[in-house]
Amino acid sequence: MPSESKSSEIDRSMKLPGLLFLLSAVAWLLTGTVFALLTSIKSTFPGFLANCECLTYGHISAAGSNSILYGWGGNALFGVGLWILARLGRRPIPMPVMLLIGGVFWNIAVTLGVGGIIIGDMTSVMWLEMPSYATTILAISSILIGVWGTLVYRYRQPGPVYISQLYILAALFWFPWIYITAQIFLFYLPARGVVQVVTNWWYAHNLLGLWLAPAGLGAAYYLIPKILGRPVHSYYLATVGFWSLALFVGWGGMSNLVGGPVPAWLVTVGIVASVATLLPVLIIAINHHLTVMDSFDRVAADPSLRFVVFGTISFTLASLIGCVLSLRSVSEISQFTTVMEGNSQHFVYAFFTMIMFGAFYFMMPRILNCSWPSGKLIQCHFWCSAIGITLMLIALYGSGWIQGTQMTAIGAYGDPVHGDFLQIVQNTIPWLHARTASILLISIGQLAFAANILWMLVEAARSCYCGMIGAAKDAQGEKFLPETAAS
Amino acid sequence: MSDTKPTDSNQSSELAGKSRMTDDTLLETHTRTFAKAEGNGEGNLSIPIIATAVFTLLFVFGGIYHSRYSADYDPMVFNPEGAPASLGPAAEGGGIEVKLDGEKLYKRNCVACHQADGQGLPGAFPPLVGSAWVRGEPDRMVAIMLNGLSGSIEVAGNTYNSIMTPFSALLDDDEIAAIATYVRSNPDWGNNADRVSTEKVTELRSAHERGNAWKAEEILELFPLDQ
Known part of the structure; x- marks a missing residue:
């Protein structure tokens, strides 16, 4: 079938950039979760790892959110998004090496940024904590990847367009726009006064x-x-x-x-x-x-x-x-x-x-x-993630709502009902323990995910090696894959 | 490779092969749906009735909420329930009353002679604490502050003989008023006379403009002590 060989050709063009994005995404996900776990433990045991400046709450909390948003979020988005764009455009990616370059620089930028946050070069703006030596690289690499996404879309096979293409193209286009705008208005030509807060919320929401x-x-x-x-x-x-x-x-x-x-x-x-x-x-x-x-x-x-x-x-x-x-x-x-x-x-x-x-x-x-080596690990990943995140949401929504109502409760004479602020803070401790437990559960799921991926890579490398031997024997060279992906 | 169902195998999985769409089918099927819907009305264009109701409600809410709380886009309204904020009298050019710190001015100009506790120095500088010269109408005290005083002066039964420098060139009317008010109304010093206004100082300054310092007798003649 022509469509089969076509999609396998597309998948091959996306193989290296896709692997780069997906594997670095998983690495950042694990990093971010470790930071999130430490952050969560610190919110109930403030003395935990408090003697090292690099590991104080402010540093690792920001390092965690940046690892997850740009490290995991960005890489996963680029890998999956570009692959879907190529699949729906029904043409292989032109010059995938440019995507590799973009991806390598994106990851260098995130590494520099998170490292800069850890050593104390961070800014004070939520989700834009990365120091300026990382943000420029991040912005330029996001433009490069975005341009490549646009090219993939532009040189698609003529024919119908599907809504996913619109969404993914928009995401690739919008990130450089909001990121560069926020950087300019907050750091390069800082706006005055409350406009900075307005810009920050505009950015974070977008x-x-x-x-x-x-x-x-x-x-x-x-x-x-x-x-x-x-x-x-x-x-x-x-x-x-x-x-x-x-x-x-x-x-x-x-x-x-x-x-x-x-x-x-x-x-x-x-x-x-x-x-x-x-x-x-x-x-x-x-x-x-x-x-x-x-x-x-x-x-x-x-x-x-x-x-x-x-x-x-x-x-x-x-x-x-x-x-x-x-x-x-x-x-x-x-x-x-x-x-x-x-x-x-x-x-x-x-x-x-x-x-x-x-x-x-x-x-x-x-x-x-290559197929997934273990269904049990997938099961484990799903249930740990689903239960973990549900528990976390209950903990965060619950504790926050109780905290908020107690802080704002006003008696008949306009006096606060819960006068003791520290008592209100202490009331959230059991909920925060629940959050720590939920992150532990989530990280078990992520370890199962990472293990499954590693296992799959080993299998793929082995079959690729066997395939190459087979291909060397095969005059046509391209037929070493047993059966190509049909869908 | 041959694990149980959840394993996603793209090789020879019957489930996958049968029910999944290829990308071509995906694109074509949806384009057809779209064309049919946009076409002659035979397609299923109907939005679920509940969705239509919700959309209508959303727009009604948006309009009402917007007109109720947007304060006509006034940049000075910060609280939608309240009145517009004002920039304050200073920015609007109105007469703003600056509260000068009399204590600070006293410490800067007066403590060298009258001391921080207002007791003065025996024989030279008279006390301000519990002094009849300070109490009563402010004219006496302000006149001395403006033009200074030289020669002997009797305060609370003791005689002092020295010179007080004139402050008319050194301090503004409101600064003199602030110092006089601080001294006259300081409860620690046993004084509780009225505050002195800037206008009063201005008035006295023009009424008693002179080149030399007062003598105590001149002052007592103009402003006799209360008994």
């Missing part, structure tokens, strides 16, 4: 909403119909969902500034935009959930689909919760508590990361032309 989210949604739009062999329910709504997401997300970050020293209209527009995000969320929910509605047995049986469906459900829930949290009356309670951290974990881990896991399970066998 990093999740215009970078990680489109990539995760694009992957889900690709994998769900493909694996189920059934078109997306109400597909004609998908474009409306995409454009309305693009329209509303950019404004939504301002809702985090409730009560801050910014003009009221800015916050109001942010809240309206956050609530209006329900429009794309609902469309995406219709498309994703109604497609899998009556085939949960197959979702449960397929290693990729389980993760993807968990991720799409999390996207809907996280967006609904995020929308409620943006309202003034709710925000007054949840602001500055672990509720906000819970909501970003809901997006980053329960939604984006889970979908990326599913995409890895689908993509790796195809670019390596």
Whole structure:
């Protein structure tokens, strides 16, 4: 079949860059989780590892979030996104070596950045803590990779375009835009006063909403119909969902500034935009959930689909919760508590990361032309991740909400009901222990994932070696693969 | 390779082979759905009724919330429930009353002679604590501060003989008012006279402009001590 040989050709062109992105993504994921674990332990045992300046809370907390967002998030997004772009463009990647260069520099930048944070060169801006010697490389490599994504799209085979291409292309395009804008307004030509806070929230909100989210949604739009062999329910709504997401997300970050020293209209527009995000969320929910509605047995049986469906459900829930949290009356309670951290974990881990896991399970066998060596490790990975992240979300939302209500409770005479601040802080300790436990569970799952990947690489290397011997015997050279990936 | 079901095998898995879409099918199927929906209305264009209701509600909410809390995009409204913030009288050019620190000015200008505790030095500099010269109408004290005083002076039964330098060229009216207020109303020194306004100092400055220092008798003639 022509399509079979074509897709295997595409997979071969993506093999090296794909492996670079995917393997470094996993390495950063493990690094970030170790940092997150240490951070979580420190929040209940402040003396833990406190004698080394590099390992104090401020350093490793920022190192953790940057490893996960740029190290894991970026690499996973590039690897999976570019592969899907190439697959749907039905042409191999032109000059994949450029992607390798972009990927190598991206990882150098993240390494420099996280290293700089650890040794104390960090800035004070949330999710932009990397020092300036890393950010320039990061920005340039993201442009290079973005341009290559555009080329892959531009030189696709003429014919229909699918919604995933739109989402992934948008993610590749939006990152350099928001990143460079934020860098300029915060560090190179710093804006004055509260504009910096406005810029920071604009960036942080868009990093999740215009970078990680489109990539995760694009992957889900690709994998769900493909694996189920059934078109997306109400597909004609998908474009409306995409454009309305693009329209509303950019404004939504301002809702985090409730009560801050910014003009009221800015916050109001942010809240309206956050609530209006329900429009794309609902469309995406219709498309994703109604497609899998009556085939949960197959979702449960397929290693990729389980993760993807968990991720799409999390996207809907996280967006609904995020929308409620943006309202003034709710925000007054949840602001500055672990509720906000819970909501970003809901997006980053329960939604984006889970979908990326599913995409890895689908993509790796195809670019390596080799199947997963252990189903048990996949099971272990799924259940540890699913239970772990659920536990973490309960802990963060629960503790934050209790903390927020106790801090803001006012008695009949305008006096605080819970006067003792330290007591309120202490009330969160059991919840924070639960968070530590949840990260432990998550890291067990990740170790299973990493072990499975390593095992697969060994198998692939062995079969490749055998294949080369076979190929040497085979005059045609290209037929050494037993059977190529059909789908 | 031949593990149980969850293992994703792309080689010879019947499940995969049968039900999965190739990329070509994926693209074509969805394009067809789209074309059908956009076409002559025969396709399934209907948005679920609940979704339509939710979309309508969203827009209604957005409009109402927006007009209720956007404060007409006034850059000076920070609290949507409250009135516009003001930049304060200083920025708006109004007369702002700067509160000068009388204690600080006293320490800078007066302690060398009258001492930090206001007791003065026996024989030379009279005390300000519990002094009849300080109490009562402020005119007497302010006049002395402006023009200085030389020669002997009797305070609380003791005689002092020295010179007080004039401060009219050194201090502004509001600074003199601040020092006088601090001295006159300092409870630690047993004084609780009224505060002295800047206008009062201005008035006295123009009324008693002179080139030389007062004598104690001149002062007592103009502003006799309260009994």
